Amino acid sequence: MGKTIVEKILSKNLGRSVSAGDEALFSPDIITAYDYPGYIDKYEEQLRELGIKRVTNREKYIFFIDHFVPASSAKEQELHQGTRRFARENGIKLVEGKGIGHQVIMEMGYARPNHFIVHFDGHISTVGALGSLGIGIRNSMIEAIATEQVSLVVPGTVRIELEGSLSPGVTARDVFHTIVRQIGPAGARACIIEYGGKGLKSLDLDERMTLCNQAMFLGGVSSIMETDERVYSFFKERRLDGYEEVGPDPDAHYEKIIHLNLTEVEPVIVVPPSPANTVSITDVLGTPIHSGYIGSCASGRVKDFEQAASILRGRKVIDGFRLNAVPTSTEIQAKISEMGITAQLIEAGALVSFPSCDFCVGRLGALADGESALSTGTLNIPGRMGSTKANIYTASAYTIAASAIYGKITDPREFF
Amino acid sequence: MLPVIKGRVAWIFPEPNFDIDLIVGVSNIKIKDVEVLKSVCMKDYDSSFINKVQPGDLIIGGENFGYGHPHYPAFIALRALGISAVIAESFAPGFYRGETSNGFPLIECPDILNYVARWDVLTLDWEQERINNENSGVSLRCLPIPQKTKDLVKHGGILNYLRANRLSESKS
Structure with missing residues (x-):
């Protein structure tokens, strides 16, 4: 039986073959977070409670200051100060003033094809556009930080096969919300959403990042995409290392396969009170x-x-x-x-x-x-x-x- | 040891894709004070909820419970009021990982909405993975409860779980 992209990435990560449903301890290539009350400050406290003085393998970490930017009060600045101190004491790369972490992590070359990244925030799924598996693990971040491993059940995969190209006035936002409308807000629940097909090649990376970003609104664990020459160019233009090809095996098993013709997508609006209402x-x-x-x-x-x-x-x-x-x-x-x-x-x-x-x-x-x-x-x-x-x-x-x-x-x- | 889950159904959220921030109200999700969170909890659903709820009570949910951006204050409030578990048709994966890491039992039971009424008394059989409705006598099969979830609940959250299972002496 062939493998989906997530099965391939997690098998490579573990060093042995795993398939959907298998539970194991995986080692994130990158551990990332942004500072917000109750997150990085809490990890510091939790490490102390566990009796761990410093993180090991600091090169695996990248932290961002992207909320409360610029700080508008002394209290907000104090939060940032705490993050700066924690990062300095642990030798962790801290990036501030460069933008939203889920984007900057890609621009800086920390999100590489076939890599596994964890964050507390599920929008890390954005990195799927580069063939990188980003999973929001919420309050189990301390598991990653304290042990450098996270337990995961390998998710099943919903394949979205894109055809055609977008009509004038229609965007990747319309595509994503059309998918939610078509398969429902739980349509990929507890699964990885794997995008591919000829239609994917017609979308540029900005559009792909938009699609991957919102996996959680389909109930997904994350999103991932096949790589191609556009991803290769993203790395080459920025002189970043680590480009690899990412794609599923031809006989991979999917929970379901959805076909979407981009040409038929029309502008949609998500109305209050929830991303479920397109x-x-x-x-x-x-x-x-x-x-x-x-x-x-x-x-x-x-x-x-x-x-x-x-x-x-x-x-x-x-x-x-x-x-x-x-x-x-x-x-x-x-x-x-x-x-x-x-x-x-x-x-x-x-x-x-x-x-x-x-x-x-x-x-x-x-x-x-x-x-x-x-x-x-x-x-x-x-x-x-x-x-x-x-x-x-x-x-x-x-x-x-x-x-x-x-x-x-x-x-x-x-x-x- | 796994806790005994036996309690009344304090509320049923039958709607799919329920956003838990609504339990305390989105305007209250930045509140840290537990007493304040308790006072606003469930106000939009039952204004006297906090007077009716008892330790051990349960919340019932529909499909994809915890959809959206599930922030922690809602369950800080519900747990402080004594809610001991959520039994839902299914959970959004982010919510599931977050709350089980906090040591809170989340149990998936696909038929639950069809066989409960508010204030029914339910018990969970951890071994058999069944929910028993003591009022109607109906017994429902749950989806398999992952060992990791049981471990997290048994240890009362991720820190004790890590101490007991994953951290060697040399790491400390």
């Missing part, structure tokens, strides 16, 4: 919107801003509409400046900000009672971006740009 954009056209946010670890990449700028170029955001454009990393921020996109967005009336997680969680750009936002953030549960009495709709950068011009949900295909 509707066609035509069902909510004209809904008044007060604020837009393009950013987060799910989106906020060059492709998203190219899409937004293609609609906003030479047009204006309607008076009273707040459009926050937040590049996911400084690398992206520099790139969109170089491409002239930043100037185009500013000219249209957007506020282009520094990379930070804080817009996604309502620490910045918060919503008041009764307001509605269109967001490329990860989550639309009430209260995620400020008031619990505000409505969050998630959608693509194209849809947000089009809607910002009219102050209401607008089909971006009008502009093509």
